Amino acid sequence: MQLKHIALAIMALPVCAQAASEATSPLLQKLEALEQQIKALQQSNAQIPLLQQQVQNLQQQLGVTADAVPAPVNAGTPPADAADEPETLKQTVNSLKIKVDTLSEAAQTGPIAGLSVTGFVDPMFLYNRNSNSASFHFLNKNGAYNYYDSNLGDVYLDIKKTFGVGPEAPSVELVIQPDRGSGASFSSESGGLTNSIFNQANVNLPLSSTDTLQLGLLPSLAGYEPNPTSQTQTLTHNLLFDFSEPASYLGMNYKLFTNNYQTLWQFMLANEQLKSAGAVVSGQNGRSSSNSTPTLAARVDYQYTTSLDLGFSANIGRQTLFTPSSCSGGYGYQCNLSSPFGRYAYAEADLTYTWADIQYNAQVDYGQQAHAAWNGGMAQWYGFSLLGSKKWHTDWLGKVGTVLRFDYLNNSRNGGGGSGILYGLSGNTASINPTSGWGVDQQCLNASSNNGMDCKGTNRGDIALDLLFYPTDKMTVKVEYRHDFASNAVFQRNDGSLSRNNDIFATQFIYSF
Template identity: 45%
Template sequence: MKKLLISALIAGLPGVAMADAKGDEIAKLKAQLEALQAQMQQLQQAVNAATAAKAPEADDGNAELKQRVAGMEMKVDKLTTDASEGPIAGLSITGYMDPTYVASRVGKSAGFQFVNHSNQYAYTNSTFGDVYLDIKKTFGVGPLAPSAEVSILPNRGSGNNLLTSGGSSSSGNNIINTAIINFPLSDTTQLVAGLMNSFGGYEVQQSNQMNTITHGLLYDFSDPGSYVGAGFNWSHGSWATKFMIANEQFHTNPNSATDSGTHTHSNSTPTVTGRVDYTMTSNLDIGGSMNVGRQSLFVHTDANSKADGTYGYQGTSNSAYGGYYFGEIDATLTGTDSVYNAELDYGRLKQGAWNGGDAVWYGFSLLAHQKWNSEWFGRMGATLRYDYLNDSKNGGGGGGIALSQSNGVDGTNGFGISQACFNSSTVNGTDCSGATRQALTAALLFYPTDQLTLKMEIRHDWANRNVFLRSDGNYRKSNDIFAAQAVYSF
């Protein structure tokens, strides 16, 4: 307002300068200047009064804003406290769903499998087609915070398919897949205890981490399964080590069994298992694992049994258990859009073969996976895997290979002795060799979103014996399957 009045005054001065400089006119000019100064004072007083009148309203607005900010700060503080100290502090729930379609040529079967309850483990019906939940609770923050983690696979996990709580007939109906307590002692060492998957091989159990739909022959039939026990994890620099003392695989408590229907035995010998990994470069890992212990043997009798009521093979001679020895080495090479895996296995189960001798199996697996961006389908990938597993010694058996007690064959998975040899044998097939198995798998993967993966797979399995059971009751040397899967992770 002052600037406006001064500008008006200056604008009028030239006219005054050009007027006649007479005394009365000068007096009039002074009177006008005094009047303008009086008006300026009045305007200044009015401005000051207006500012003073608005101040209380501004203070009221600021007070209300301060109250709202303080309330929001209290809410943030409470959420922060709950996140670090409340019941949900350190709690995470992740998982996936993976409905799967499988068509098998030898069995002339096709259809979707998802959350259907089945405790028969097969390469066409293993850990896929279920809901997976991983629930983890961390008590505190930082590398020294203890944690407890439980994974649930109600229809396809170890609890439903493989775990037993006593005799072999008590398997199934357990939704727990793994349950692990982790207690760090330092930045490099943690104590672990509970139910956990074995350390063997390059393959993982979870469908959302696999580059195929089905597992390889070594994962399904050679590598050890789940263990209940305690041990430690240690890592330093390029080295990482895992060690555990446990029950025999798949047993949630010390096992007892009866051999030949007359003697009861208890397996009190713990299994010792461990793994070592060496990271050679940022993308190359070389590792290996071993297992030593005692393992349950099959017991069976039938009309062709010996006079004492037993076959005298499949471990039924003097004990229900045999010494178990397994070792493997594996390597993983990871690129920006590629993964290459290799694994070599060897296992032995004393008196665990079909004819009562030692079961011996060995094999290898090779896998290559490549991703790329396509113009039509966006992000996609392709996988090729080859598996070889020799289980011929003493008629086969051992490891994850369970042969029929009546005819020495697993017709679903293609292991054991041929029925032609069994029928022509004069000693119930004990002189027959087991099958050597191979499998070639090709998969195509699509990644529409970060959470969704679509997979298609064709797989050809074959053996050097007629061991795949057809729907008409006959056996053949090979089988083909087609599978499709949608995996949604959350």
């Protein structure tokens, strides 16, 4: 019941005692109703200021009513319950005020103060031509990282707790993504997979209004494409995101705004990517080697205009080489290296241009890792990604979007390979990644007398076309056709043969909260 109704009821009290008695009883009922409303709204912090105002107005009106009611004329002594009701009303109002103040204090300093939980679910249906399969995908764990499902079809929870108010309040953030993303292949210090459900877990410590120190499990600084599916323009990620860019890091990151918040600098010191500790690799005679060299990473974003953001990032460090389990006397694909680690360097530049319902993205990158190629030499890779999207409104379908993306990644030098481009087992051959289309030239390898030491690696590209629909503000439906192609026959078909290309068709339902 709104307070203006209570006020009208009080103002309409007659001057006689009997009428006053009859009017105050409904007022008690209204106060009891208000108390029930407060109990129902205890979980809604947004209602606390309104309740405080209502209680203050009620107190004022109660004071006016008590003063305005005159003593009855020739009516004798009023009944005891009628005389006690004004005092009862005051006690009720005071009790309500205490409850509202308690709720307000809990909202600001209690356990739920500053707590937010956001996220999404995104089940999808996918058809894969090479595997001749079509099915729903959702929380179905896959040990290998595949471009078409390893970061899709998941539950994503972003839990953030802020301690205080204002730009200098510290906070803790946890991002949970079971069986997907970097957590699906996060490695322990011994190189084994830990299958962590966390994609991010860090504390943010503002040092001032312009700089912040972050510590914990942090996402990569590279590229234009974010990790959450709800923020991407396409259903699948681009090739650079999946195989070229560094993944998550465990360490610390320093963020600094300059030039009146127009420029953002970031400097990171961390373990090598996807390592929860410095990697320890077992060697001969029970000896082990440890990677004690940290990774240094940096990024700068310059807001050139309100529509154009320019970014540049770089990484340098030392990372663990991929070594088949069959190796016993060395490291690397050929088992002929004395060290299990190689120097690593990576750099990229990207831009994002947004104007109304139009968005353009572009990225170029280059990476290298010593001794990480198929033949034991320097692994080198470079590529680019271009994306354009447009949204518009229709009478029949409401808001609709279209996206076109083209990617290319060259990985041919020294037989291919590198930090994020790992080959897996295909039958008895540890030379290709059959599901994602990477590896050495199989025809060259089969004809080689030195296990393909002179063979080239594979270059990859893809083109993706997406349709996006927005039934509600929280709902997004993506439909994508993607064609992937390679310079060598490295995609495996369901009959065991190899192909130079693959096609997927997928649709994804995203509900954000």
